[in-house]
Amino acid sequence: MQPDTSVQRVLIYRLGSLGDTTVALPCFHLIERAYPNSRRILLTNFPVHAKAPASAAVLGESGLVHGYMRYTIGTRSPSELLRLAGEIRRFAPDVLVYLMPVRSAKAARRDRWFFRLAGGVKRIVGVPAEEELVRIQDQATGMFQAEAVRLGRTVRVLGDAAPERLENWSLRLTAAEKDAARFALGELADRPLIVCGPGTKMQAKDWGQENWRALLTKLAVGYPGFGLALIGAKEDAEISEYVARDWPGPKVNLCGRLSPRETAAVFEGANVFLGPDSGPMHLAACAGVPCVIAFSARGLPGVWYPAGLQHRVIYHKVNCFGCNLETCIVEGRKCLTSITVEEMAEAVAAVLDPKLVVLRD
Structure with missing residues (x-):
């Protein structure tokens, strides 16, 4: 046309x-x-x-x-x-x-x-x-x-x-939005970067703070040269602080400090995004950043996956998939609780550029 x-x-x-x-x-x-x-x-x-x-x-x-x-x-x-x-x-x-x-x-x-x-x-x-x-x-x-x-x-x-x-x-981010992201990242702006947004308002999408903490602890050992940025709404600050507690390297908790578009600018410097099915996941995909997602089976597989072929979506198609529930009590979120920390860590390894990984002796 x-x-x-x-x-x-x-x-x-x-x-x-x-x-x-x-x-x-x-x-x-x-x-x-x-x-x-x-x-x-x-x-x-x-x-x-x-x-x-x-x-x-x-x-x-x-x-x-x-x-x-x-x-x-x-x-x-x-x-x-x-x-x-x-x-x-x-x-x-x-x-x-x-x-x-x-x-x-x-x-x-x-x-x-x-x-x-x-x-x-x-x-x-x-x-x-x-x-x-x-x-x-x-x-x-x-x-x-x-x-x-x-x-x-x-x-x-x-x-x-x-x-x-x-x-x-393209979100057509402004120079001011990019500057705000760089300022918020501080020294992390010049490092390989893992971004994690573990928070979700929906119980049926929650992989669990203990799982996120275990995953980040495991990644800290395998990727000591990386910085860690936590993103999300102000209400996600506490859980983000908890899941990053054992991260020994440089980190910053940006929850509630940036607008969604400024958060999108953070993704432009990221090497991978970790999180649940969420709005930040889609913002990361807009920047071309590989996403590793613990994806609830409440929705149909594929419909709301991040755009692009570079991602690793961990989706367990249990018998109750497509339920569309916001709160899962009867089945105990088995689609998510069956996703292991090891599965997620292997998915991260699959998308990260090996040249950026600093191995310990």
Whole structure:
């Protein structure tokens, strides 16, 4: 498709968190290429009591979008729907690009109806046909199509999102964001670097602080020339401090000290990222950093894996895989508790450049 320079206003509909926004990056780049002269506004959910959506922490000053419009998830309030319809009509988009997760055919039809009738949108791109509202599985490997690939397929009328190309994952970090990361790392900025983000808000994704501590203790012996950076939200600072307690070399706990985009800049100097299925995992993948992930089987294998072929995802396909539970009590998180420290350490060895490893006598 040739870029359409006549389109002046594009509304993009994508809800979700840091990870949901990050996996849509190839589509955001595609939309910019398709409509280079347009003003692009993202209709998305805002966290409770927040003045900006989670997506703003990912997209920042990249220029991929120029502003945000608030959507209240699950709202059935007539006044809220009227407010949203009025805001859409005032923006008067030439095109709406629909980048929503897999949902029911009924929900997709309802969305189309709302945007056409209530919002006055004439052209809608990306609402999947009913047969596309399923996850595609590769029968040979058992893997399911990655979310980034699925999203690109829904908007293929605009062109090729090409999620296999690293440049389509670019966050366009600013010089100030890169400087903030380098300052925070201090002396670690010039060392081989392991970055670990052990924290997670979801019990079903938690590999366990004792496992993370044992893994880092083991890696400290094998990789004495490396520094260690701990990343995550402010709430992750305590667990990060605990898991790194036995690391004898230089280390820094950056939890709560950096924005997501500044954290992404930290990854640009990293040799490997260790963590659970998380938003930071996707940020690391955007930088091309190999990720070693203790991945919960709550989701289908492949859908939310980090983009790229350089990673090692440890996913145990137990009988209850795909449960989508946020809290696992009955099965005791057996998909995660069956992942051993040795498995993770072997995966780290598989992705690290041997030339960087300093062996002890």
